[in-house]
Amino acid sequence: MSGPILFVDDDPLVRATMVEALAVAGFDVTAAASGDEALARLEAxxxxxxVVSDIVMPGTLDGVGLAKVVAExxxxxRVVLATGHxxxxxxxxxxxxxxxxxxxAQLFAAFE
Incomplete structure (x- = not known):
């Protein structure tokens, strides 16, 4: 499994850890700290x-809002949303x- 992934999470530690793990797994990873930043990257x-995104994030666009824009x-x-709630x-x-x-493994299964 490989390809370009946009990983979105406002927690710098989670973001850094997952970007590294996904890169080691063979993915080309771009990171964003918010839904707004992720949308700007897509539009660019x-x-x-x-797109793998946390749901609860600061800014005008949370993960659910980002997923709706991506779908449209x-x-x-493909979008995978993650939540601790x-x-x-x-x-x-x-x-x-x-x-x-x-x-x-759970994340990769969600890609299928």
Whole structure:
């Protein structure tokens, strides 16, 4: 498994750890600290096959909002949302939801 991924999380430690792990696994990873930054990267033409995003983030665009924009504007991009809030439910066609903490095997399974 490989390809371009946009990883979005406002926690610098989570972001750095996952970017490194995904790069070691063979992915070309671009990171963003917010939904707004992620959307700006997409609009700038950043090549992406998957977007992996935290749900709760600062800024005007949280993970759910980002997923909606991606589904509308970039229908070939698959989205995986992650949350540490077990009560949070997301029902968006084609969007997978992972509970934090998750491991790489769970993330890779969500890509399928």
């Amino acid at each position: 033409g950043c090549p992406v096959r998957h 504007r970039y229908p070939d991009v 077990s009560e949070r439910r997301v029902s968006l066609p084609g969007v997978r939801l992972l509970a934090k903490p998750y491991d790489l």
